[in-house]
Amino acid sequence: MLTMKREEIIEAIGEKFTEMSTETILFHQAVADIVGLHITDHKCMHFIHRFGAMPAGRLAELTGLTTGAVTGIIDRLEKAGYVRRMDDPKDRRRTIVEPIRNKKLERKIEMIFMPLHERMQKLLSSYSDSELAFLLDAVTKTVELTHEESKKLSLQRQSSMK
Numbered sequence: 001m002l003t004m005k006r007e008e009i010i011e012a013i014g015e016k017f018t019e020m021s022t023e024t025i026l027f028h029q030a031v032a033d034i035v036g037l038h039i040t041d042h043k044c045m046h047f048i049h050r051f052g053a054m055p056a057g058r059l060a061e062l063t064g065l066t067t068g069a070v071t072g073i074i075d076r077l078e079k080a081g082y083v084r085r086m087d088d089p090k091d092r093r094r095t096i097v098e099p100i101r102n103k104k105l106e107r108k109i110e111m112i113f114m115p116l117h118e119r120m121q122k123l124l125s126s127y128s129d130s131e132l133a134f135l136l137d138a139v140t141k142t143v144e145l146t147h148e149e150s151k152k153l154s155l156q157r158q159s160s161m162k
Contacts, residue, residue, distance in 0.1 A: 064154035
């Protein structure tokens with residue numbers, strides 16, 4: 001077997017990250033389709049469940065979406081029975097978006113993610129502690145870089161809309 005040069009390995013890793021990103025998007029689109037949501041609504045619901053009740057503006061900040069787009073998402077999630085709007089007791093001009101416990105949806109999501117979670121646990125368990133530490137570091141830094149680039153693109157989009 002021929003050994004790859006450093007540049008080739010770096011390029012191959014970049015290609016695999018791109019492939020992983022695409023597969024992740026396709027997976028979450030399939031999840032969204034199964035639960036009857038748009039993929040963006042599904043991912044916004046993730047933020048609301050992860051961070052809890054929040055102002056609609058905070059959801060816009062987390063996603064990089066416009067407040068108008070977030071309003072439409074909240075409308076759809078509320079209509080589907082996944083969130084509710086509440087007036088902010090500290091500022092009546094603000095709306096708080098709160099997740100609603102939906103056991104049927106939670107079971108459906110769990111059934112979708114459980115096989116992937118179990119397979120990932122098995123895969124990751126096959127690596128040594130030092131390999132896992134390296135992988136966690138690489139993935140963490142990749143997420144940070146991607147987040148920074150997303151913020152830049154969001155700012156570019158906002159400035160071009162003015």
